[in-house]
Amino acid sequence: MTDTAPEIHKGLAGVVVDTTAVSKVNPETNSLLYRGYPVQELAANCSFEEVAYLLWNGELPDAGQLADFQAEERAGRALEANVRRAVDDLPVSAHPMDVLRTALSIIGANDPTASDASPESNHAKALHLLAATPAIVAYDQRRRRGQELIEPREDLGYSANFLYMTFGEVPSDVVVKAFDVSMVLYAEHSFNASTFTARVVTSTLSDLYSAVVAGVGALKGPLHGGANEAVMHVFDEIGTASAADAWLATALEQKRKIMGFGHRVYKNGDSRVPTMKAALDTLVEEFEAHDLLALYDALEGAMAARKPIKPNLDYPSGPAYRLIGFDTEMFTPLFVASRIVGWTAHIVEQLEANSLIRPLSEYVGPDERHVPVRAGVSA
Ligand SMILES: CC(=O)SCCNC(=O)CCNC(=O)[C@H](O)C(C)(C)COP(=O)(O)OP(=O)(O)OC[C@H]1O[C@@H](n2cnc3c(N)ncnc32)[C@H](O)[C@@H]1OP(=O)(O)O
Numbered sequence: 001m002t003d004t005a006p007e008i009h010k011g012l013a014g015v016v017v018d019t020t021a022v023s024k025v026n027p028e029t030n031s032l033l034y035r036g037y038p039v040q041e042l043a044a045n046c047s048f049e050e051v052a053y054l055l056w057n058g059e060l061p062d063a064g065q066l067a068d069f070q071a072e073e074r075a076g077r078a079l080e081a082n083v084r085r086a087v088d089d090l091p092v093s094a095h096p097m098d099v100l101r102t103a104l105s106i107i108g109a110n111d112p113t114a115s116d117a118s119p120e121s122n123h124a125k126a127l128h129l130l131a132a133t134p135a136i137v138a139y140d141q142r143r144r145r146g147q148e149l150i151e152p153r154e155d156l157g158y159s160a161n162f163l164y165m166t167f168g169e170v171p172s173d174v175v176v177k178a179f180d181v182s183m184v185l186y187a188e189h190s191f192n193a194s195t196f197t198a199r200v201v202t203s204t205l206s207d208l209y210s211a212v213v214a215g216v217g218a219l220k221g222p223l224h225g226g227a228n229e230a231v232m233h234v235f236d237e238i239g240t241a242s243a244a245d246a247w248l249a250t251a252l253e254q255k256r257k258i259m260g261f262g263h264r265v266y267k268n269g270d271s272r273v274p275t276m277k278a279a280l281d282t283l284v285e286e287f288e289a290h291d292l293l294a295l296y297d298a299l300e301g302a303m304a305a306r307k308p309i310k311p312n313l314d315y316p317s318g319p320a321y322r323l324i325g326f327d328t329e330m331f332t333p334l335f336v337a338s339r340i341v342g343w344t345a346h347i348v349e350q351l352e353a354n355s356l357i358r359p360l361s362e363y364v365g366p367d368e369r370h371v372p373v374r375a376g377v378s379a
């Protein structure tokens with residue numbers, strides 16, 4: 001037999017598996033468009049709610065559409081009773097991504113329309129998940145600190161309410177804006193690992209909740225969304241700016257991956273970093289956190305001197321979330337709260353032109369063999 005070995009695309013690197021109209025990541029121009037709009041313009045001029053509407057509907061909302069959308073989002077913010085009980089049953093030592101994955105699964109099980117895959121029903125489910133996720137994350141943060149649940153406020157926008165439910169007060173406009181910018185930047189990024197996971201699950205005609213919960217699992221890993229948490233562990237390990245270069249030399253010698261650096265698609269820097277770094281700078285000023293910024297700059301500079309690998313969005317987001325006041329373990333759930341928008345936009349798109357996602361593999365195990373007759377072993 002003269003089989004020619006198929007070309008293997010490890011990690012699907014460079015493989016175009018489908019079309020999408022949701023976003024365009026362009027590493028050549030170092031740009032990211034959501035439905036055609038540059039993400040920097042959206043971050044500067046639009047709220048996270050407007051961006052969610054855009055990603056789901058293809059167009060920015062007019063005033064009336066935005067008011068209806070906000071009213072629905074605000075009405076869905078409370079924690080469902082059995083979701084709260086389930087969270088209470090979990091140890092406070094549970095990783096917040098595990099808590100969130102469990103809670104989202106219960107929301108799916110509560111929904112009698114879970115298997116209705118019409119675009120209208122899926123849009124309603126997506127909006128419910130967008131509205132409900134902050135309550136889960138905020139409550140988990142509070143219970144880790146031995147604090148009571150805070151009910152949502154309908155007079156606040158998404159980000160202000162999220163921070164209010166977490167910290168018990170609405171922070172300054174600078175903090176709310178920096179958080180909102182992070183939500184806008186994290187919302188969508190084409191066929192990243194978690195979005196692709198959600199599309200794979202959707203392609204079997206499973207339901208939206210199953211696809212979202214699978215997305216949470218994929219996002220948790222430190223090579224993907226888990227990196228924003230991992231960046232902060234690295235900062236804590238290094239300690240001060242003056243220690244950054246020596247720390248990095250040792251880490252690279254040990255062949256460690258430096259969290260918050262590198263990207264599968266962008267090789268000349270992540271399009272979102274300048275916008276998030278500017279938001280981080282406003283927080284550094286607000287909290288006079290100049291030591292943190294010095295460490296940030298020192299590690300970035302040390303990396304640039306040793307390897308041509310640039311920071312990704314998780315690098316400025318991690319320190320930003322620390323300054324806002326979240327525990328490090330809460331950072332990736334914040335990414336989920338935002339990326340639910342992108343996942344669900346892709347779930348709807350996948351269903352519009354579905355084809356079961358089922359690639360091939362090249363078998364490299366033993367040749368065919370047969371079970372020997374073994375004395376004393378009967379079928
Ligand atoms: C929002 C997001 O999800 S963005 C990604 C967040 N993830 C991280 O920050 C984790 C750290 N980064 C990484 O592990 C990688 O850069 C990834 C997984 C993001 C991308 O990886 P890939 O596209 O597969 O690149 P790959 O792993 O092939 O790297 C190419 C080379 O750069 C090196 N490299 C890439 N990223 C890093 C890094 N963060 N630290 C050290 N070396 C790195 C690799 O070791 C490899 O070197 P080699 O050719 O000498 O073996």
Ligand SMILES: O=C([O-])CC(=O)C(=O)O
Binds near residue numbers: 189192263265312
């Ligand atoms: O695109 C990727 O591979 C990872 C990423 O930056 C994201 O999901 O935001």
